[in-house]
Amino acid sequence: MARLDPHSYVDSDHPRARHLRLWLSVNFGARRLDGTAALELEAPAGGTLDLDTKELEILGVTTGREEPVAFELGDEQPILGRRLRLALPAGTREVRLRYRTSPDAPALQWLSPEQTAGGAHPFLFSQCQSIHARSLAPLPDTPRNRLTYEAEVEVPEPLGAVMSAGPAGDRAGERPGTRVLRFDMPQPIPPYLLALAVGRLEFRDLGPRSRVYAEPQTVEAAAYEFAGTEAMIATAEKLFGPYDWDRYDMLVLPPSFPYGGMENPRMTFLTPTVLAGDRSLVDVVAHELAHSWTGNLVTNADMDHFWLNEGFTVWAERRLLEALHGQEATVLSWAIGEKALEESMERFGKDSPLTRLRTDLAGTDPDDAFSSIPYEKGARFVALLEHAAGRDRFDRFMRRYMARFRFTSITTEEFLAFLEDEMPGLAAKLGASEWLYQPGLPANAPVFRSARLDGLVALAAGFPRGERPKAAEAARWSPAEMLVYLQDLPREIDHEGCAWLDATLGLTGRGNHEILVEWLTVAGAPTTSPPSRACARCCSRSAA
Numbered sequence: 001m002a003r004l005d006p007h008s009y010v011d012s013d014h015p016r017a018r019h020l021r022l023w024l025s026v027n028f029g030a031r032r033l034d035g036t037a038a039l040e041l042e043a044p045a046g047g048t049l050d051l052d053t054k055e056l057e058i059l060g061v062t063t064g065r066e067e068p069v070a071f072e073l074g075d076e077q078p079i080l081g082r083r084l085r086l087a088l089p090a091g092t093r094e095v096r097l098r099y100r101t102s103p104d105a106p107a108l109q110w111l112s113p114e115q116t117a118g119g120a121h122p123f124l125f126s127q128c129q130s131i132h133a134r135s136l137a138p139l140p141d142t143p144r145n146r147l148t149y150e151a152e153v154e155v156p157e158p159l160g161a162v163m164s165a166g167p168a169g170d171r172a173g174e175r176p177g178t179r180v181l182r183f184d185m186p187q188p189i190p191p192y193l194l195a196l197a198v199g200r201l202e203f204r205d206l207g208p209r210s211r212v213y214a215e216p217q218t219v220e221a222a223a224y225e226f227a228g229t230e231a232m233i234a235t236a237e238k239l240f241g242p243y244d245w246d247r248y249d250m251l252v253l254p255p256s257f258p259y260g261g262m263e264n265p266r267m268t269f270l271t272p273t274v275l276a277g278d279r280s281l282v283d284v285v286a287h288e289l290a291h292s293w294t295g296n297l298v299t300n301a302d303m304d305h306f307w308l309n310e311g312f313t314v315w316a317e318r319r320l321l322e323a324l325h326g327q328e329a330t331v332l333s334w335a336i337g338e339k340a341l342e343e344s345m346e347r348f349g350k351d352s353p354l355t356r357l358r359t360d361l362a363g364t365d366p367d368d369a370f371s372s373i374p375y376e377k378g379a380r381f382v383a384l385l386e387h388a389a390g391r392d393r394f395d396r397f398m399r400r401y402m403a404r405f406r407f408t409s410i411t412t413e414e415f416l417a418f419l420e421d422e423m424p425g426l427a428a429k430l431g432a433s434e435w436l437y438q439p440g441l442p443a444n445a446p447v448f449r450s451a452r453l454d455g456l457v458a459l460a461a462g463f464p465r466g467e468r469p470k471a472a473e474a475a476r477w478s479p480a481e482m483l484v485y486l487q488d489l490p491r492e493i494d495h496e497g498c499a500w501l502d503a504t505l506g507l508t509g510r511g512n513h514e515i516l517v518e519w520l521t522v523a524g525a526p527t528t529s530p531p532s533r534a535c536a537r538c539c540s541r542s543a544a
């Protein structure tokens with residue numbers, strides 16, 4: 001027995017699944033999916049196969065040749081869910097599982113019409129990271145077991161559906177008033193990147209390989225906001241190599257989407273709070289797009305190596321921003337990230353094992369361990385390697401890293417071995433084991449400074465002494481400059497000072513959600529969506 005992922009029942013000694021065929025019927029009334037999941041095995045096999053499930057009702061299991069398969073659901077474990085143990089007849093190539101999801105499935109958010117922008121139709125979306133795919137379908141829910149997939153989704157008309165996959169046609173459903181949409185994902189993904197959204201959707205093309213989907217009420221604003229997407233993809237390709245996923249589409253979710261963004265391949269999910277009206281929050285797209293290389297192409301083997309996904313992605317996002325907007329703008333992003341890092345270090349305590357990059361989360365729910373540490377400490381470690389190696393050499397290293405491990409899921413130790421092969425001695429020289437295996441932030445962490453950043457920090461610090469930005473000057477500030485200034489303001493500003501800030505900087509009622517949240521913190525107002533949740537999961541800005 002070899003259970004390699006602390007958050008999965010999958011046993012590496014068991015037969016391995018390589019392809020998933022899903023058939024799903026979306027039942028908004030009962031808030032559940034009725035489904036069949038067919039798992040194709042890598043090679044004909046027999047004997048025991050353990051899968052992950054959470055709150056699934058298993059209705060029946062057969063082989064692809066309709067032979068019955070005996071199964072047994074283990075006891076419910078609070079983090080892992082229930083092990084589904086199958087006894088496969090010899091020579092099994094495919095196993096088919098009929099099942100139903102629960103209305104409380106952690107992967108699925110069922111919105112009533114009132115929770116959408118349109119107000120007329122219900123909406124469903126999934127969020128499978130970190131370990132929730134098992135509540136959408138019975139499967140090997142570990143990034144170590146990558147799967148290609150295809151799906152048919154039956155939805156009530158006039159609703160549409162998108163998945164983290166390419167659209168592959170649609171047809172009238174067997175049941176009146178339904179439509180069946182087909183999807184195909186030919187690249188092997190970790191199961192946490194399985195994604196589905198169902199609702200009243202329209203799309204606008206943004207370029208030859210990208211479009212944005214949203215509710216009809218939001219789609220024009222979304223198309224305006226993300227008009228620069230193709231330029232961003234082209235810039236990313238110059239930095240990191242060819243875009244390997246064919247299309248880069250995005251979905252803007254209804255207002256109740258609780259995350260900044262989720263890098264579902266071919267279909268990034270985004271919060272509508274990025275629709276600032278002035279293209280000032282499209283950096284979230286830079287982060288999600290960068291995941292197409294770091295995270296989706298080269299993936300953490302399990303959640304103990306999450307920094308490989310997020311540290312590299314924050315670093316890549318900032319390289320992308322530097323190429324698009326210059327170094328001054330990027331230093332501001334590092335400064336905003338530093339605040340998030342400090343906040344996480346303070347929350348856990350600098351000696352907490354949760355501040356290590358390589359964690360040990362056996363027995364811990366990955367959602368409870370979520371913080372800015374893998375993002376911002378991880379990005380600083382990657383930047384340290386870049387600075388020490390030199391940019392050209394490090395860029396060549398990154399391209400070889402991605403070529404070597406593309407479409408695989410790796411551990412910190414596999415990364416370290418590759419680093420040692422490519423740049424012998426560098427890890428030891430920089431104290432990589434302290435960075436990876438010890439808590440806190442090592443003393444050789446890179447510092448990101450610029451005259452612009454220093455100026456904003458000094459101006460904010462001078463507020464109690466009466467130093468004020470000129471209104472005309474502040475009007476020209478970028479959203480990042482405004483955010484840095486607000487973050488560095490003292491927290492104890494009196495009513496008069498707050499009134500001056502609000503009137504001069506026009507803060508209340510800003511479309512930019514991050515600025516608004518920071519302003520409400522300065523002004524002492526209770527925020528309904530604290531940054532750590534409003535911008536959680538994947539948005540790397542201020543709070544992710």
Ligand SMILES: [Zn+2]
Binds near residue numbers: 263313537
């Ligand atoms: Zn991310």
